[in-house]
Amino acid sequence: MGGWAIAVHGGAGVDPNLPLQRQEEAKRLLTRCLNLGISALRSNLPAIDVVELVVRELESDPLFNSGRGSALTEKGTVEMEASIMDGTKRRCGAVSGVTTVKNPVSLARLVMEKSPHSYLAFSGAEDFARQQGVEMVENDYFITEENVGMLKLAKEANSILFDYRIPLPGTCAAGAAATNTPIRMNGLPISVYAPETVGCTVVDSQGRCAAATSTGGLMNKKIGRIGDSPLIGSGTYAGKLCGVSCTGEGEAIIRATLARDVAAVMEYKGLGLQAAVDFVIKERLDDGKAGLIAVSSKGEVACGFNANGMFRGCATEDGFMEVGIW
Amino acid sequence: MGGWAIAVHGGAGVDPNLPLQRQEEAKRLLTRCLNLGISALRSNLPAIDVVELVVRELESDPLFNSGRGSALTEKGTVEMEASIMDGTKRRCGAVSGVTTVKNPVSLARLVMDKSPHSYLAFSGAEDFARQQGVQMVENDYFITEENVGMLKLAKEANSIMFDYRIPLPSTCSAGAAAAAAHNPIRMNGLPISVYAPETVGCTVVDRQGRCAAATSTGGLMNKKIGRSGDSPLIGSGTYAGKLCGVSCTGEGEAIIRATLARDVAAVMEYKGLGLQAAVDFVIKERLDEGKAGLIAVSNKGEVACGFNANGMFRGCATEDGFMEVGIW
Numbered sequence: 235m236g237g238w239a240i241a242v243h244g245g246a247g248v249d250p251n252l253p254l255q256r257q258e259e260a261k262r263l264l265t266r267c268l269n270l271g272i273s274a275l276r277s278n279l280p281a282i283d284v285v286e287l288v289v290r291e292l293e294s295d296p297l298f299n300s301g302r303g304s305a306l307t308e309k310g311t312v313e314m315e316a317s318i319m320d321g322t323k324r325r326c327g328a329v330s331g332v333t334t335v336k337n338p339v340s341l342a343r344l345v346m347e348k349s350p351h352s353y354l355a356f357s358g359a360e361d362f363a364r365q366q367g368v369e370m371v372e373n374d375y376f377i378t379e380e381n382v383g384m385l386k387l388a389k390e391a392n393s394i395l396f397d398y399r400i401p402l403p404g405t406c407a408a409g410a411a412a413t414n415t416p417i418r419m420n421g422l423p424i425s426v427y428a429p430e431t432v433g434c435t436v437v438d439s440q441g442r443c444a445a446a447t448s449t450g451g452l453m454n455k456k457i458g459r460i461g462d463s464p465l466i467g468s469g470t471y472a473g474k475l476c477g478v479s480c481t482g483e484g485e486a487i488i489r490a491t492l493a494r495d496v497a498a499v500m501e502y503k504g505l506g507l508q509a510a511v512d513f514v515i516k517e518r519l520d521d522g523k524a525g526l527i528a529v530s531s532k533g534e535v536a537c538g539f540n541a542n543g544m545f546r547g548c549a550t551e552d553g554f555m556e557v558g559i560w
Numbered sequence: 561m562g563g564w565a566i567a568v569h570g571g572a573g574v575d576p577n578l579p580l581q582r583q584e585e586a587k588r589l590l591t592r593c594l595n596l597g598i599s600a601l602r603s604n605l606p607a608i609d610v611v612e613l614v615v616r617e618l619e620s621d622p623l624f625n626s627g628r629g630s631a632l633t634e635k636g637t638v639e640m641e642a643s644i645m646d647g648t649k650r651r652c653g654a655v656s657g658v659t660t661v662k663n664p665v666s667l668a669r670l671v672m673d674k675s676p677h678s679y680l681a682f683s684g685a686e687d688f689a690r691q692q693g694v695q696m697v698e699n700d701y702f703i704t705e706e707n708v709g710m711l712k713l714a715k716e717a718n719s720i721m722f723d724y725r726i727p728l729p730s731t732c733s734a735g736a737a738a739a740a741a742h743n744p745i746r747m748n749g750l751p752i753s754v755y756a757p758e759t760v761g762c763t764v765v766d767r768q769g770r771c772a773a774a775t776s777t778g779g780l781m782n783k784k785i786g787r788s789g790d791s792p793l794i795g796s797g798t799y800a801g802k803l804c805g806v807s808c809t810g811e812g813e814a815i816i817r818a819t820l821a822r823d824v825a826a827v828m829e830y831k832g833l834g835l836q837a838a839v840d841f842v843i844k845e846r847l848d849e850g851k852a853g854l855i856a857v858s859n860k861g862e863v864a865c866g867f868n869a870n871g872m873f874r875g876c877a878t879e880d881g882f883m884e885v886g887i888w
Contacts, residue, residue: 358786458684467819491795502830
């Protein structure tokens, strides 16, 4: 054991009907991000820099739900959130309601390092971004044609299900999507509501852990709705023993304080990394669906999920490397 | 043991030069809120309703930093945040950036009960409030003359200390210099006389052993618009589960990195510590140089508090007749 380790994810809860071509695209992206992180780790870049670098890459690629390619709000705009945590001293930074900052994870890093605060949102986050001179773009930079189409489907699904506890009727486009995909996340058909939040967690050669998570949030979400991704302890956590990034149903992850609990179970119950991950997935989620990736200060990597699949990749210094979806 | 228990707080980190009259006012308010909660508990109101009721009372009173009487943003406005958690199923709700809703804690409750989300902020929170028909007011309802004066002092203190790690020079406005010279104690890097958190909170266990907690605040005096602290963050400022309920206050950054509220419960669940031992443990081990405090109750009817800051406005009571209100 010992040595560096890295894990990346592109969301827990995958449409079982996801076309093979999309699955391949996803695995290529995860592989590319892993390799980016691995090069950085071999160059001795500290963990905190590696997670930021990798998540920036995921944000720049339109495939998953972060940065460019983010899910759209009910108004057809993009509103992003992210958080980052440096395990060495448990410093952290987070942003929500970001609409013109090209890389939300980097803004979260600046909140951590260049402000006396931990969390900035909406106009406060945008003002800070301007002061810091980060790269700003128009909101439509983040919007993809594919997501415009998904928003339409989501609105159709919503107009049928004003209360998501009521089962779907059978006749309509979204209805067809839903009946072919009885799996639901966040109460709605997984084909339009797969979280696809992204994240990365890393332990470097010095045993320092870090983690970061970034997302556009829920498709068709109301303006101002905040999920678990910017919440330290829920979507992201890093301490002396481990780093964790989560994805899935935001409400479930928040009530579970999922990321913190992996570390807490290691610290307070003395469990090892995989055992801690298995424990929290089993015990803390109740009926919620989620997944997470984690690394330990000893160079181990682990993941766990109770959702239908999780886009993920992991690698350790001793040569282990794996990318998977199911 | 067993039976109900209740704790309330009005902030950790108290100006040691706080005039006696203010101290008495604070204790009267804490006592009144405790009694309100006790009546409710004796009427068998569930824990979640009791915490909301008590925090509403604290928000309505201009004394502490929540609702009316909130600290002011750098623009002289009020921007509030709150969270609430029901320990029975760990449901939760939170709001931030609230400017026209009379009782932020009640809006947080509605987010928990009436929306599929856990956290709404800014225009999203305000829109939801309108849809829900909650009581809305003009922003100046929340602004007190006293806080307008405090904001002025805070701006003077800030203009001297652009980096709070740099010690104060001695030549500056009398108010801020006096404040700093008489109050070498700092919270959030600035003189405690202008930056005392005074966040409010309540945590309760009812006779059925159900725990709940809620926290509400106007945030940091002279804060930038959009700055969120620990109070709306589940696991940091507020937590409630089967074993306990917790509400925290103090330096937001320290509470967040410590996931302070969750850790009290985690230490009980995963290390098997009792309530007071868990509270003492997290205050000692999780805060590093940060200053904070918290109140907690256990499902066994115990109550506890802990703080490493200079004082914490608090009150607690248990069904067997124990009652205590304190500052230092």
